[in-house]
Amino acid sequence: xxxxxxxxxxxxxxxxxxxxxxxLLVLDPKGxxxxxxxxxxxxxxxxxxxxxxxxxVLLVYMLVKYRASRLPDDYEPPHIEGNPILEGILIGVPIxxxxxxxxxxxxxxxxxxxxxxxxxxQEPLVIYASSSNWKWHFSYPEQDIExxxxxxxxxxxxxxxxxxxxxxxxxxxxxxxxxxxxxxxDMVTTLHLAADTPGEYMGRNAxxxxxxxxxxxxxxxxxxxxxxxxxxxxxxxxxxxLTEDTFEQLLEPGHLGRMTxxxxxxxxxxxxxxxxxxxxxxxxxEHKMHAEKEREMHTExxxxx
Amino acid sequence: xxxxxxxxxxxxxxxxxxSMVAIVVVSLAIIIGLTYFKKWGYLWREWLTTVDHKxxxxxxxxxxxxxxxxxxxxxxxxxxxxxxxxxxxLDPQHYNEVFSTHGIVMIIFMxxxxxxxxxxxxxxxxxxxxxxxxxxxxxxxxxxxxAGAMLFNISFVIGGSPDAGWTSYFPLAGTEFSxxxxxxxxxxxxxxxxxxxxxTGINMITTILKMRAPGxxxxxxxxxxxxxxxxxxIIIFAFPVLTIALLxxxxxxxxxxxxxxxxxxxxxxxxxNFFWVWGHPEVYILILPAFGIYSEVISTFSGRNLYGYxxxxxxxxxxxxxxxxxxxxxxxxxxxxxxxxxIFSISTMAIAVPTGVKIFNWLLTMWKGKIRFTVPxxxxxxxxxxxxxxxxxxxxxxxxxxxxxxxxxxxxxxHFHNTIIPGVVFAMLAGLTYYWPKMFGFxxxxxxxxxxxxxxxxxxxLAFFPMYITGLNGQARRMYTYSEATxxxxxxxxxxxxxxxxxxxxxxxxxxxxxxxxxxxRNVGDDPWNARSLEWATHNPVPEYNFARTPHVAxxxxxxxxxxxxxxxxxxxIEEIHMPNYSGVPxxxxxxxxxxxxxxxxxxxxxxxxxxxxxFACMVLRSFEKDDxxxxxxxxxxxxxxxxxxxxxxxxxxxxxxxANS
Numbered sequence: 001x002x003x004x005x006x007x008x009x010x011x012x013x014x015x016x017x018x019x020x021x022x023x024l025l026v027l028d029p030k031g032x033x034x035x036x037x038x039x040x041x042x043x044x045x046x047x048x049x050x051x052x053x054x055x056x057v058l059l060v061y062m063l064v065k066y067r068a069s070r071l072p073d074d075y076e077p078p079h080i081e082g083n084p085i086l087e088g089i090l091i092g093v094p095i096x097x098x099x100x101x102x103x104x105x106x107x108x109x110x111x112x113x114x115x116x117x118x119x120x121x122q123e124p125l126v127i128y129a130s131s132s133n134w135k136w137h138f139s140y141p142e143q144d145i146e147x148x149x150x151x152x153x154x155x156x157x158x159x160x161x162x163x164x165x166x167x168x169x170x171x172x173x174x175x176x177x178x179x180x181x182x183x184x185x186d187m188v189t190t191l192h193l194a195a196d197t198p199g200e201y202m203g204r205n206a207x208x209x210x211x212x213x214x215x216x217x218x219x220x221x222x223x224x225x226x227x228x229x230x231x232x233x234x235x236x237x238x239x240x241x242l243t244e245d246t247f248e249q250l251l252e253p254g255h256l257g258r259m260t261x262x263x264x265x266x267x268x269x270x271x272x273x274x275x276x277x278x279x280x281x282x283x284x285x286e287h288k289m290h291a292e293k294e295r296e297m298h299t300e301x302x303x304x305x
Numbered sequence: 306x307x308x309x310x311x312x313x314x315x316x317x318x319x320x321x322x323x324s325m326v327a328i329v330v331v332s333l334a335i336i337i338g339l340t341y342f343k344k345w346g347y348l349w350r351e352w353l354t355t356v357d358h359k360x361x362x363x364x365x366x367x368x369x370x371x372x373x374x375x376x377x378x379x380x381x382x383x384x385x386x387x388x389x390x391x392x393x394x395l396d397p398q399h400y401n402e403v404f405s406t407h408g409i410v411m412i413i414f415m416x417x418x419x420x421x422x423x424x425x426x427x428x429x430x431x432x433x434x435x436x437x438x439x440x441x442x443x444x445x446x447x448x449x450x451x452a453g454a455m456l457f458n459i460s461f462v463i464g465g466s467p468d469a470g471w472t473s474y475f476p477l478a479g480t481e482f483s484x485x486x487x488x489x490x491x492x493x494x495x496x497x498x499x500x501x502x503x504x505t506g507i508n509m510i511t512t513i514l515k516m517r518a519p520g521x522x523x524x525x526x527x528x529x530x531x532x533x534x535x536x537x538x539i540i541i542f543a544f545p546v547l548t549i550a551l552l553x554x555x556x557x558x559x560x561x562x563x564x565x566x567x568x569x570x571x572x573x574x575x576x577x578n579f580f581w582v583w584g585h586p587e588v589y590i591l592i593l594p595a596f597g598i599y600s601e602v603i604s605t606f607s608g609r610n611l612y613g614y615x616x617x618x619x620x621x622x623x624x625x626x627x628x629x630x631x632x633x634x635x636x637x638x639x640x641x642x643x644x645x646x647x648i649f650s651i652s653t654m655a656i657a658v659p660t661g662v663k664i665f666n667w668l669l670t671m672w673k674g675k676i677r678f679t680v681p682x683x684x685x686x687x688x689x690x691x692x693x694x695x696x697x698x699x700x701x702x703x704x705x706x707x708x709x710x711x712x713x714x715x716x717x718x719x720h721f722h723n724t725i726i727p728g729v730v731f732a733m734l735a736g737l738t739y740y741w742p743k744m745f746g747f748x749x750x751x752x753x754x755x756x757x758x759x760x761x762x763x764x765x766x767l768a769f770f771p772m773y774i775t776g777l778n779g780q781a782r783r784m785y786t787y788s789e790a791t792x793x794x795x796x797x798x799x800x801x802x803x804x805x806x807x808x809x810x811x812x813x814x815x816x817x818x819x820x821x822x823x824x825x826x827r828n829v830g831d832d833p834w835n836a837r838s839l840e841w842a843t844h845n846p847v848p849e850y851n852f853a854r855t856p857h858v859a860x861x862x863x864x865x866x867x868x869x870x871x872x873x874x875x876x877x878x879i880e881e882i883h884m885p886n887y888s889g890v891p892x893x894x895x896x897x898x899x900x901x902x903x904x905x906x907x908x909x910x911x912x913x914x915x916x917x918x919x920x921f922a923c924m925v926l927r928s929f930e931k932d933d934x935x936x937x938x939x940x941x942x943x944x945x946x947x948x949x950x951x952x953x954x955x956x957x958x959x960x961x962x963x964x965a966n967s
Contacts, residue, residue: 022792024774024777024778024779025777025778025779026710026777026778026779027777034710036706037706037707037709037710038710040704040706040707041701041707041710041777044700044701044704044707045701048697048698048700048701051693051697052690052693052694052697055664055668055689055690055693056690056693058665058668059668059671059686059689059690062668062671062672062674062676063671063676063686066607066671066672066673066674066675066676067676067678068608068675068676068677071675075675076608076675077607077608077609077673077674077675078609078673079609079610080609080610080612080669080672080673081610081613081614082612082613082614082615082616082666083613086669087613087616087662087666090661090662090665090666091616091658091661091662094657094658094661094662095658097657098651098654098655098657098658098700101654101700101703101704102647102650102651102654104704105647105650105651105654105703105704105705105706105707106643106647106650106651108704108705108706108707109643109646109647109650109705109706110643111706112643112706112709113642113643113646133482163640167476167477167482168474168476168477168482169474169476169477169573169577171638171712171713173713173781175710175779178709178710179638179706179707179708179709179710179712180638180709180710180712180713181638181639181640181709182636182638182639182640184567184573184574184639185476185567185573186567186568186571186572186573187640189639189640190640202779204779204781205781206712206713206714206781207474207713208401208469208470208474208477208713208782208783209477210401210468210469210477210482210483211397211398211401212397213397213401213783213784213785214397214784214785214786214787
């Protein structure tokens with residue numbers, strides 16, 4: 001019987017999926033945001049599995065009990081109109097389920113859109129992550145460093161990514177640290193992440209952006225603050241400064257390996273003016289944090305209007 | 306020579322050259338065949354100029370099957386490319402073109418004509434009408450669809466296919482990042498067929514509101530008619546948005562306007578919003594008629610009236626309303642903030658409630674029924690659990706915080722295939738089998754049909770369930786390849802096997818058609834399935850005037866009433882029947898639209914302007930044309946009817962499919 005087959009297959013998949021030889025990236029979180037998302041996912045899988053099982057049990061019951069071959073030849077199915085009470089229950093239960101999920105989701109929305117829980121008292125490290133066909137440029141204004149296609153971050157510190165793009169819409173995604181967000185050419189979006197444990201994580205552009213999309217990846221290395229500081233010092237000793245000409249060349253379509261520079265492109269090629277910011281309440285703080293340069297741009301912008 | 310260079314394919318490869326040769330060979334074969342068998346006249350008189358809703362429906366059906374083949378071959382190429390890590394079967398550019406066309410072909414040129422096929426074939430019969438309200442407009446709708454489909458399909462041999470995904474997000478789809486004419490094809494081909502869809506929507510709504518048989522109040526309409534009605538209401542509200550968005554996209558590409566560019570005040574997100582304001586209702590345009598077909602099939606083969614008729618209707622109305630309030634869930638990750646995401650998250654999850662009502666109503670329709678496992682019923686029974694899985698994963702995706710992790714991954718791809726294939730494609734195949742005798746007067750072979758169903762279902766599960774897992778493991782959609790280290794390999798190979806099984810299923814379905822044409826017994830009678838609603842109260846295949854006398858209806862199951870409760874469907878004498886005249890103008894307009902679209906794609910302004918004038922000329926001519934239709938005489942009707950009646954008497958045994966149970 002096909003239904004049983006499907007059910008078996010589903011169950012076996014669920015088993016593979018839950019116990020799994022290797023945990024799936026999204027379900028193996030290494031930061032508070034990804035953790036919240038993974039727990040949402042697991043809760044919803046549980047509730048949804050329950051619904052699927054109820055539907056399947058009902059279906060199997062109907063099919064087994066009321067198949068024509070089991071019924072007498074003269075059996076004439078009755079005419080049954082709807083039943084308000086029964087239909088009320090069938091509407092009511094899903095509404096309750098949706099309400100529960102809505103509650104969880106709304107709560108999570110505010111959590112993933114603000115500084116990670118447990119990190120509120122720390123000042124976030126701001127990193128500008130911009131994409132160009134088909135690379136990622138990471139600018140650390142605070143450290144005055146720019147890297148291409150790799151990201152070093154300190155653990156136990158909130159990170160605030162400022163995302164934008166020098167080309168098509170891309171999506172900045174580090175599955176084990178948290179969900180993705182779009183990077184677009186005419187505005188800046190903000191993604192709050194944090195890493196709890198040191199390690200190497202996969203990061204990529206998740207939004208289709210043309211020929212080189214598949215290889216549009218980067219690696220994230222999370223390390224302790226001390227190691228991070230050492231790395232910053234090392235870069236300042238060894239790396240070349242990023243000039244406008246070099247940056248123009250970097251923007252040419254293609255793939256580049258890892259690259260490291262001192263200085264950032266934000267000076268000569270600033271981020272877009274428009275903030276597609278998350279919440280009203282945040283934006284005040286943000287503006288304070290990003291200091292003069294951005295405030296200047298905003299006033300300029302206002303002057304134009 | 307310079308003039309012709311623009312028609313060259315920018316990224317040629319052997320497969321494309323082979324397709325060119327194949328297209329030329331097939332076209333030549335068709336032309337020679339038609340000439341040799343002297344069928345040009347027949348083709349013109351009976352098909353190209355027809356305004357008969359049944360023939361138009363059949364042409365939609367044939368187109369849908371052809372496009373299913375085209376989109377299916379695309380799908381196989383995609384799955385083959387991804388079956389192994391670092392596979393070199395397709396290069397990235399080719400892969401991008403293939404997945405873009407796969408999406409567009411399947412949604413716009415396969416699923417849409419499939420539902421239009423059944424709307425055309427069944428709705429007028431279910432409401433006891435002679436044809437749709439505007440038969441000639443109906444023909445124009447079809448030929449516009451055909452022109453759009455042809456235009457889109459030549460893209461890969463002339464000028465290059467679109468390569469920016471079926472969503473065609475700007476700025477990727479703009480001239481800066483997509484230089485070939487591929488996206489022009491996208492904009493213009495979808496535009497042309499979209500205008501056709503919009504007119505079908507208007508046509509069907511008018512038909513359903515104005516042409517129902519006496520006694521058929523709105524709440525006595527069969528469920529498929531209700532579903533089609535709601536789908537057409539959505540069409541009327543959603544398609545104008547697409548029309549405008551495509552127009553803006555076209556001018557961006559051809560005339561350097563800046564609606565969706567990232568400079569000069571353009572907004573790339575505006576396209577995404579427009580696209581999904583149309584795109585989300587679009588999926589309900591597809592699924593509602595599918596729900597309608599399941600309602601008919603499940604009720605017929607459970608031998609019971611549809612449970613909860615009122616809540617079925619109510620849930621469809623609510624689904625149509627909500628379908629316009631959820632578009633933002635396609636880009637939760639665009640950074641609108643927690644409040645916006647929360648609102649759209651809740652509205653999206655809310656759709657699960659009316660959909661759940663429908664699922665339970667179908668289950669309760671089987672309750673105390675007498676279930677016969679015919680091919681249409683198998684598809685419906687397979688639909689319920691599979692679609693439920695697709696539905697609940699939709700609820701998971703609707704949770705916006707978690708969606709940050711699902712978005713753009715194979716999890717999403719698995720979800721929407723999980724709704725569209727068991728939802729729409731299964732329904733269409735159920736409908737194809739169920740209504741085949743209605744159209745052609747003989748049955749499709751049940752045994753081959755069942756094999757097809759099993760291959761399709763098992764293939765489907767193998768092809769798409771692994772994607773849920775690879776998605777959660779970080780496999781982004783639209784990646785042309787992945788490395789071995791990612792560990793996506795084995796599950797993608799399973800998916801490839803599943804796709805192979807689905808391809809076998811398609812072959813079986815097509816083989817079944819040929820087999821049944823040859824071997825199926827004719828004269829299956831008028832009621833081969835022991836059906837319930839009005840469309841079965843006329844003959845198989847349906848005579849051109851549908852019903853010799855106008856039926857009088859007292860419930861949504863008029864035919865069942867007539868069979869079981871002695872309800873008198875047909876009263877009075879046979880009278881003359883007024884029918885619309887055939888016309889060649891719709892076909893000619895389709896051809897002109899094709900030329901016009903082609904000229905626009907390649908910015909050939911002179912033919913573009915000339916053909917635009919041609920289109921308006923056709924419309925002006927029509928407004929001066931006097932066409933009062935024609936009358937079918939009483940004698941002719943009686944002759945046709947007696948032919949069917951004598952066939953009915955000759956019919957020796959009742960078909961094994963259900964007649965025996967009555």
